[in-house]
C-alpha cells in the first residue's frame with residue numbers, strides 16, 4: 001500500500017500513547033486552557049510529528065495533547081495551521097487527515113470571530129450552523145484523495161445536526177445563552193473593510209473569521225462529524241465605531257473562554273453517545 005504522510009503521522013502518535021480517542025478538539029485563539037485540564041496527558045509538539053507541514057517553525061507553541069477530559073479520551077490540538085500563514089489549503093488540513101487516520105469520528109472546532117450580526121456582543125458563544133466561503137480555493141482542489149472520500153461531496157449537513165442539538169442541550173443545562181449563526185470565511189491576515197463586512201451581512205453572515213472552514217470541508221469529505229463553536233471577540237469592522245486591534249480582540253477573551261470551556265468539557269463527555 002502507498003504510504004500517506006498523514007498515516008505515518010498517525011502511526012507516530014499511536015506509538016506515543018495507548019489512548020485511542022474518537023473525539024478531537026481544535027482550540028482557537030484564547031481557548032488553550034482546556035488542554036491543560038486533560039488528565040494522564042501525553043503532549044506531542046507538532047514539530048515532532050513526521051510529515052506535519054512546516055513553513056518555518058512558526059508553530060513552536062503548537063502541540064497535540066492526548067488525554068482524558070471529563071473521563072473521556074480526547075485528542076486536543078492546541079494551535080492550528082492558517083492559510084494566511086502561507087500554508088496551502090491542502091497543507092492547512094493535514095491535521096484533519098491525520099486525525100482521521102488516528103480514528104477520530106467527531107471533530108469539535110473552535111475559533112474566535114468578529115460579529116457581523118449587530119445583535120451579538122463580544123464574549124458571546126455562537127453555534128456555527130453553516131458557512132460562506134466567498135472565494136475560490138478548496139483544501140480538496142487537485143487530486144482527490146480517493147482513500148479518504150469522494151471527488152464531489154455533500155455539504156448540506158456539514159455542521160452535524162445531531163451534534164448541534166447536543167451542544168444546544170448542553171448549553172441550556174449550563175444556563176448559557178448559546179447564539180446560532182452563519183460563519184463567513186475570509187483569508188486574512190488583514191481584517192475586513194467595512195464594505196466587505198456589509199457585503200458579508202448582505203450574503204447572510206453573522207460571523208467572520210480566518211479559520212475553521214477549510215477544516216470543516218476536509219472533515220466532511222472524509223466522513224468526520226463536525227461541531228463548530230465560535231467565541232465573539234469583537235464586532236466586525238464598521239459595525240461599531242472604532243478600529244480593530246489586538247487589544248480590542250483580546251479584551252473579550254476571559255468572558256468568552258469562561259463560557260466556552262465548561263461547555264466544551266460537557267460536550268466531550270456526551271458526544272460519543274450522540
Ligand code: HPA
Nearest residue numbers: 112113114208209210236
Ligand atoms: N475578522 C476576521 N477574523 C477575526 C475577527 C474579525 O473581525 N475577529 C477575530 N478573528
